[in-house]
Amino acid sequence: MIGLNWLAPYDFSPATILGYVLVLGFYGYGLLKMPEDNRPGSGRILVFVVGVMLCYGVMQTRFDYYSQxxxxxxxxxxLILHHLGPLLIALSNPLxxxxxxxxxxxxxxxxxxSPLGWIYRFLQHPAVASxxxxxxxxxxxxxPIHFNAMLSRDLYWIMNWSMLLDGLLFWWLILDPRSPVSGNALGYGKRxxxxxxVAVPQIILGATIVFSQGMVYDVYEVCGRAWPMAPETDQLLGGLITWIPPAMMSILGILIILRRAMREDGKAFPYSEKLKATHS
Incomplete structure (x- = not known):
């Protein structure tokens, strides 16, 4: 019963449930119907499902109660909606x-x-996306915005969904599996x-919260905290989560891109082939 209480939605949202069911349903339908040669491996399927379920878990389980x-x-x-979940989904290459x-x-x-395609291309412009x-x-x-978002049910859902959708768009731009050599994907260096x-302003924001004097987000004082934790400790931990993990995610993304570039065997950096030919 305790496990069921943790898995049950704190704030039941039919639209959210339907959205995740449709995503997993369409993905499963595509896997079953597409040719076996083009079907992704079990590892990629697992990464995709884990990414989706992590996002679902922080939106429609008891976790959401403590988030409020x-x-x-x-x-x-x-962090999960904007970084980890979308990164795993993009890394699974559902293309x-x-x-x-x-x-x-x-x-x-x-x-x-087709108008959705124009909007997508606009949002995927590197300057706009970042x-x-x-x-x-x-x-x-x-x-002031955070205060209102945490007190308004509709604004709270808009906030969470906007973070998730924006995270998916950004991490897909960064981890696009198409090679910039043979396609229109963004170059590895630009990624x-x-x-x-994007890491720098997140570090600045997190550090500002950590070293701020007094309470920045007093909405949690108004609504009351789920645990008897000192407000300063709660804000300090929140600032550290805003500061350190996103920076680490950027480093992880850079390592993934570097690995892909190296696996291109010189295709991503065409001058390397010319240098080899010159020395030979």
Missing amino acids: YMFFIHRGQH PVMQFLYSRIKPGIRRAL FLFVGLIYFWLWP ILLLAL
Whole structure:
């Protein structure tokens, strides 16, 4: 019974449940229907499901209750929604499944969905994507906005969904499995630069919260905390979660990109082949 209480939604949202069911349902349908040669391996499928379920867990289990009444748990919630969950989903490379599902859509429906493609390409512009990635964190942590978001059920859901969707867009841009040599994907160097650039303002924001004098987010005093923790400790832990793990995620992303670039065997950096030929 204790386990069921932890897994049961604190604030039941039919739209959220439906969204996650549709994502897993369409993904499973694509896996079953697509040719076996194009089907991702079990490891990639597992990473995708884990990423989706982590996001679901922080939105529709008892975890969500503590996120609303403890600042540091809230920051952990957004760490998963904006960083870890989307990174795992993008790392699993669901592109073959997405392409297969798209090929099953009727041409008329594709034409009707074409405006979404324009919006997607705009949001995936490197400058726009990086600005939104950092800007949304600052926006929702601006004390007056954060106060209202934690007291308004509708605004709270908008906040969480915006963090999740923005995280998916950004990490897909960074971990796009297509090679920049043979496709239109963003170059590896630009991806590394973006990861470094978005880390800096997150570090500054986290450090500002950690070293701030007095309470920055007093909404948790108004609503009461789930645990008898000192407000200063709660804010300190929340600031550290805002500061350190996102920076580590950027470093992890850079290492993944460097590994991919090295596996290109010189294709990502074409001058290396010329240097080899010169020395030979």
